[in-house]
Amino acid sequence: MEFTLTKEEQAFRQEVRDFLRDNLPAATSRRAKRLGYLMHGRELVLGWLKILHSKGWSAPNWPEQHGGTGWTEMQRFIFEEECWIAGAPALPMTALTLVAPVIYTYGTEAQQVRFLPPILKGDVWWCQGFSEPNAGSDLASLRTTAKLEGDHYIVNGTKIWTGGAQDADWGFFLVRTNSEVKAQKGISFLLIDMKSPGVTVRPIISINGEHHLNQVFLDNVRVPADQLVGESGKGWDYGKFLLENERTASAFVNPSKHELAKLHEIATGEMRDGKPLLQDPEFSRRFARLAIEVQALEYSVLRVLTGEKTTYHSIAVASVLKLHGSDLQQKIAELQVDLLGPKALRAFTPEENDDPDRFPVDVEDYAAGRMSDYLIARAATIYGGSQQVQRGIIAKLAFGL
Ligand SMILES: Cc1cc2nc3c(=O)[nH]c(=O)nc-3n(C[C@H](O)[C@H](O)[C@H](O)COP(=O)(O)OP(=O)(O)OC[C@H]3O[C@@H](n4cnc5c(N)ncnc54)[C@H](O)[C@@H]3O)c2cc1C
Known part of the structure; x- marks a missing residue:
C-alpha cells in the first residue's frame, strides 16, 4: 500500500494551508481550540462555514452538481487534516454529512432547491431527531x-x-407513519421546521456542565406533506444510509491527531523533578502506544479512502473504524487529564473562552477545555451506535456469527 501524496495532492495541501493562513480568523481558531469540538456551537461553526463558502469550499463531501467541491476522498482527508492543524471549527456534520446526502440522493428537486443552498451558505442549523427515550440502539421500535x-x-x-436542537432551524426526524406493518417498514423521514407550533425543546445539561443535548417534544405538530423525503415507509433505509456516513466520519482520525499533538504540548510544558514529563519513562511508554494506535487508525482510514479492496462488508468496516476511533479519543483525553493533574480541574467560564483578553493567567493555555473534552469523550462510545452494538454488527456482517 502506497500512501505517498501525488504532486497534485501536495499542491492541494499547500493551497489549503495558504487559504487557512489568510482566512481563518485568529479569534475563531483560539475559541475553537478552547472549546471541545462538540461544543463549537452554531455561531462559531456557521461563521466559519460562511468564510469557506466564499471560496466554494463549504461542502467538501458533496458532488459538484449540488454546490460541493467534488473533491476526491484523499483531498477531503487532506482538507480536514489541515483544518484541524490550523485549529478551525468543526464543520456542521449534522447538516453537511448526515441530512444533505439524504436530500440530494432521495429528495425531490424542489426539496434540493429549498434545503441545500442554505446549508451551503451557512445560513441554517440542523438537528437529528432519531433517538427516543425507549428507542436508542433499538431504533426500529x-x-x-x-x-x-x-x-x-x-x-x-x-x-x-x-x-x-436549542439552536436548530430545522430537524430531520424518523417518525412512524404506519404501525400495521413490520416495525422497520412503517418508518418515514420527515423534515420539521423547529419553529413550528407544538415543538418544545427541553435542555439536558451534560456531565461537562455544557448545554448541547436536549429532549424534543412534538405535540400535534403540523408538517406540510412535501417535507417528507423519499417514499413513505422507506425512512429506515434512508436512516441506515445516513448512519453509515455517520460511522465512517466517526473514526475521529484528525481530531485524535490534533489531541495527540496537544498531549505532546502538555507533556513538554508540564514538569516533574525539574524535567518535562515527556522524559518520564512511564509517560513516554503510554504516549508512544497511543501515537502508534493513532497512526494505525489513520492507515486503516486511508486504506478505505484509497479504495483498497476488502472482502468485508462496508458497514462492518465503518463499525471497526468507529469502534477504534472513539476508544482512542477517550484514551488520549484520559492521558491529557492525568498529565495535567489538578490543573485539569480549572473550570473555564464561557466569558473566558470567548474573550482571549480575559483568559486567566493561573494556568497554561493548553489546559483549557481538557476536562470538558475528557468528560464529553465518554459519549463517543455511545453516539452513532454504542461499542456493544458496533461489535454486534462486526460479528454479524464480517464474520457471519
Ligand atoms: C453526546 C450524545 C449525542 C447524541 N446526539 C444524538 C442526536 O443528535 N440525535 C439522536 O437522534 N440521537 C443522539 N444521541 C443518541 C444516541 O444515538 C443513543 O444514545 C445511542 O444510540 C444509544 O441508545 P440509548 O442511549 O437509548 O442506549 P440503549 O440502546 O438503551 O443502550 C444501553 C446499553 O445497552 C447496550 N445495548 C443495547 N442494545 C444492545 C445489543 N443489541 N447488544 C449489546 N448491547 C446492547 C448498549 O451498548 C448500552 O451500553 C446522542 C447520544 C449522545 C451520548
Missing part, C-alpha cells in the same frame, strides 16, 4: 407518530439526546 391529514402530517411524540 421508535414511537413518534406522523398521521397524514389532508396535505399535512400531524406529529406526536418525543425525541431525546437531540444535539444542538
Whole structure:
C-alpha cells in the first residue's frame, strides 16, 4: 500500500494551508481550540462555514452538481487534516454529512432547491431527531407518530439526546407513519421546521456542565406533506444510509491527531523533578502506544479512502473504524487529564473562552477545555451506535456469527 501524496495532492495541501493562513480568523481558531469540538456551537461553526463558502469550499463531501467541491476522498482527508492543524471549527456534520446526502440522493428537486443552498451558505442549523427515550440502539421500535391529514402530517411524540436542537432551524426526524406493518417498514423521514407550533425543546445539561443535548417534544405538530423525503415507509433505509456516513466520519482520525499533538504540548510544558514529563519513562511508554494506535487508525482510514479492496462488508468496516476511533479519543483525553493533574480541574467560564483578553493567567493555555473534552469523550462510545452494538454488527456482517 502506497500512501505517498501525488504532486497534485501536495499542491492541494499547500493551497489549503495558504487559504487557512489568510482566512481563518485568529479569534475563531483560539475559541475553537478552547472549546471541545462538540461544543463549537452554531455561531462559531456557521461563521466559519460562511468564510469557506466564499471560496466554494463549504461542502467538501458533496458532488459538484449540488454546490460541493467534488473533491476526491484523499483531498477531503487532506482538507480536514489541515483544518484541524490550523485549529478551525468543526464543520456542521449534522447538516453537511448526515441530512444533505439524504436530500440530494432521495429528495425531490424542489426539496434540493429549498434545503441545500442554505446549508451551503451557512445560513441554517440542523438537528437529528432519531433517538427516543425507549428507542436508542433499538431504533426500529421508535414511537413518534406522523398521521397524514389532508396535505399535512400531524406529529406526536418525543425525541431525546437531540444535539444542538436549542439552536436548530430545522430537524430531520424518523417518525412512524404506519404501525400495521413490520416495525422497520412503517418508518418515514420527515423534515420539521423547529419553529413550528407544538415543538418544545427541553435542555439536558451534560456531565461537562455544557448545554448541547436536549429532549424534543412534538405535540400535534403540523408538517406540510412535501417535507417528507423519499417514499413513505422507506425512512429506515434512508436512516441506515445516513448512519453509515455517520460511522465512517466517526473514526475521529484528525481530531485524535490534533489531541495527540496537544498531549505532546502538555507533556513538554508540564514538569516533574525539574524535567518535562515527556522524559518520564512511564509517560513516554503510554504516549508512544497511543501515537502508534493513532497512526494505525489513520492507515486503516486511508486504506478505505484509497479504495483498497476488502472482502468485508462496508458497514462492518465503518463499525471497526468507529469502534477504534472513539476508544482512542477517550484514551488520549484520559492521558491529557492525568498529565495535567489538578490543573485539569480549572473550570473555564464561557466569558473566558470567548474573550482571549480575559483568559486567566493561573494556568497554561493548553489546559483549557481538557476536562470538558475528557468528560464529553465518554459519549463517543455511545453516539452513532454504542461499542456493544458496533461489535454486534462486526460479528454479524464480517464474520457471519
Ligand atoms: C453526546 C450524545 C449525542 C447524541 N446526539 C444524538 C442526536 O443528535 N440525535 C439522536 O437522534 N440521537 C443522539 N444521541 C443518541 C444516541 O444515538 C443513543 O444514545 C445511542 O444510540 C444509544 O441508545 P440509548 O442511549 O437509548 O442506549 P440503549 O440502546 O438503551 O443502550 C444501553 C446499553 O445497552 C447496550 N445495548 C443495547 N442494545 C444492545 C445489543 N443489541 N447488544 C449489546 N448491547 C446492547 C448498549 O451498548 C448500552 O451500553 C446522542 C447520544 C449522545 C451520548
